[in-house]
Amino acid sequence: MPTTPTQTTAGPAPAGSARQRVRAELVREITDVARRHLAADGAAALSLRAVARDVGLVSSAVYRYFPSRDHLLTALIVDAYNALGEAVETAEAAVDRADVGERFATVGRAARAWARANPHQYGLIYGSPVPGYAAPDDTVGPATRVAFVLRDILRDSWSSGALRAPTTMPRSAAVWADLHRLAADFFTDVPEAVIARGVLAWTQLFGGINFELFGHLHTVITDYDAWYEELLAEMVAFVGLDA
Amino acid sequence: MPTTPTQTTAGPAPAGSARQRVRAELVREITDVARRHLAADGAAALSLRAVARDVGLVSSAVYRYFPSRDHLLTALIVDAYNALGEAVETAEAAVDRADVGERFATVGRAARAWARANPHQYGLIYGSPVPGYAAPDDTVGPATRVAFVLRDILRDSWSSGALRAPTTMPRSAAVWADLHRLAADFFTDVPEAVIARGVLAWTQLFGGINFELFGHLHTVITDYDAWYEELLAEMVAFVGLDA
């Protein structure tokens, strides 16, 4: 197939002609308005026509910048991943490097705080995939930012000796193989058992946010703040980061 | 307000006049077709008009049975909760009562198997709430079935002495108060620390399913079956049910 005439995200030249600058500006404005609509009414109610009206365009004109509603939604997904990633990264960076347990807990706190402040954007990335899903490649990079912060904490704490190795070991060869590949590709010298518990703690961090935000703890927990602190303390101990 | 003329789920009389029987039958047929559409195309693509066409009705006739598309969707949510609950209950009931660890793991396995077999229905209940959510009261009963199975396992294993009490304790008075209320209302004599770990394991069971089904483990885990077994083994030990 020929090169698509309508570029989705950025023009071919970095910041070239005047036309490309105004184009990039309009793409940004459309995404901004769409992000506001998403935050206000949720992904299901996001209407390309309504966004176009707010921008001051007719609906068909938006198709010069986003080939479909799903592409616009994908841009918002990338947007949300980056916003969450940045919130987590800046929060974690402010913590004493040596206090690895606090660094880990801070990641969870920042993720939960962002999720509560932006529930619709959070639901877009950690809820059910909206249409027929099939996440494009653009999303994988931003999607991994939080996981990479957690990885760095585990790596730092292992190399500094601040991490207690768990007593349990991977129970099957298949799991061990996956963890071994992760150890080789992303971790350095971190034991497979530590990585296993790290992945479990990672899913628990977001599983807890999901359960709270989606109402599954409704009749169970009343003080969500205190409960999430409990969850964090348990997970810090679970991965072996408690002092 | 007066009693709504169009009943949503069932007629006022149990199985009364002929008219009410054919009405209940039609309600069932509409939900059946809607469930098939949901399973095939997802909740976002569920169209009341398309369902009506498949049933052999005109779209406006469906409004005699469901006052809005959201009410039809709510019926499907209750449906999904009951299907998942029944799958979990029957699977758990087939396990030796004394083998509490296996009973716990079986709950997780059955939930995951059902979720993988019915991803759209699972996403409907454990993904992001679809429209403006506000889950009606009809849903709370079916929604608690899985949690109650887990509760029974914890209660049985504690009373039989098969459960190791965790060494950690709730870290704040607020959490302790919530757990104490749960202990009084739903558990009997089970320590608060055990309940805390039970709730954490519960969210981990579904958090793991969410991460797998929604693609967050894409570049992390390749053998999902083996990984979930690892998760189950860790959680069984975490709540103190390992032999």
Place this chain on the structure above:
DNA sequence: CGTCGTCAAGAGCGGTGCTCTCGTTTCTTG
């Protein structure tokens, strides 16, 4: 027998995603 409630159907409203055409503006290239 007549009345009244229930029912399916149809027309219609405003909204949606998306496509195509048309006239204009801007950039590029000879």
Place this chain on the structure above:
DNA sequence: CAAGAAACGAGAGCACCGCTCTTGACGACG
């Protein structure tokens, strides 16, 4: 510098959506 190419915004239009209202037929019940 001028001609052609590319990009652009606007508009009309298609098929579909949820939902409302009205109409006429049917059956139960006094």
